[in-house]
Amino acid sequence: MNKKQRAFLKWAGGKFKLVDAITRHLPQGQRLVEPFVGAGSVFLNTHYASYLLCDINQDLIDLYQIIQREPQRYIGAVGELFVPEMNDRDAFYRVRDRFNRSRCAFDRAVSFLYLNRHGFNGLCRYNRRGAFNVPFGSYKKPYFPEREILAFAAKADKAEFVCMGYEQAFAQLQSGDVVYCDPPYAPLSTTASFTTYVGAGFSLDDQAILARCSRHTACEKGIPVVISNHDIALTRELYRGAQMETLQVQRNISQKGSARTKVDELIARYDHTCQWDDNAV
Structure with a gap:
């Protein structure tokens, strides 16, 4: 049995623990396309000939492209931040301010991993002005994921990393592709609408459009699509036929461990056997 490969980023909603369940639903194909790549746990733990990995977070895609091109330079630069004197509140906010002011993709990529590992719960969150605003995490000794970066770089020669939205990613699909979607999840309730995603967030309209794109892609193009989301009435309605x-x-977003409870997640798979309903969303 092969050991699972961890992502080098901490990521809210990361799929490391669910990789085995997800891969059971992913059929064979030539290329895996992920419109919401996130930390890349599914990419790292599958075995396709090639990958198209997309996200609307430009910082994330720039980071992946830099590690793909020059992993040793990147490791050398970011390693300088993973020292005891940088595990400090004032140092964290200096790096965060530098990140928000910088327009250099390499410098931002270096700061991004530091902020990810030293910030609260590995959140990736921006304010309306586009500034990263996650607070200091106060961890005893943040882990420097050098081995995980090298493993990512070794796998990245099979991948193309592109900053684009999910509808654009679906437009790139071709015969032989398999699609895995890990969108920002539908809220469990009207008071649980927090999102860690970029920009204006992922609306309920987006949830419906994604479901429709997935259904059309599987039923009309013969390209299988697997989606993860919360298991709630809304998603079961949106994914009917799958x-x-x-x-x-x-769930590990809560600051208090006692408040971290289990929730139901849904894995929906559309393929050539899906039951198409002309009156579906």
């Missing part, structure tokens, strides 16, 4: 599996997953 094969579905429910899993219980620990």
Whole structure:
């Protein structure tokens, strides 16, 4: 049994613990396309000939492209920030301010990993002006993921990293592709609409459009699509006609461990057997 490869980024909603369940639903194909690549756990733990990995977070895609091109230079630069004197509140806010002021992709990529590992819960959050605003995490000794970066770089020669939205990613699909979608999740309730995604967030309209794109892609183009989301009435309605599996997953966004409860997640798969409903969303 192969050991699972961890991503080098901490990521809210990361799929490391769910990789085995997700890969059970991913059929064979030539290329895996991920419109919401996030930390890349599915990419790292699957075995396709090539990958198209997309996200609307330009900082994330720039980071991946830099590691793909020059991993040793990147590791040398970011390693200088993972020292005891930089695990400090004032140092964190200096790096965060430098990140928000910089327009250099390499410098921002170096700061991004530092902020990811030293910031609260590995969140990636920007304010309306586009400034990264996650607070200091106060961890005893943040981990420097050098081995994980090298593993990512080794796998990245099979990948193309592109900053684009999910609708643009679906427009790039071709025969032989398999699609895995890990969108920002639909809220469990009207008071649970927090999103860590970039920009204006991922609306309920986006949830419906993604479901429709997935259904059309599978039923009309014969390209299978697998989607993860919360298992709630809304998603079951949106994904009707898909094969579905429910899993219980620990949620780790809460600051208090006692408040971290298990929630139901849904894995929906559309393929050539999906039941198309002309009146569906």
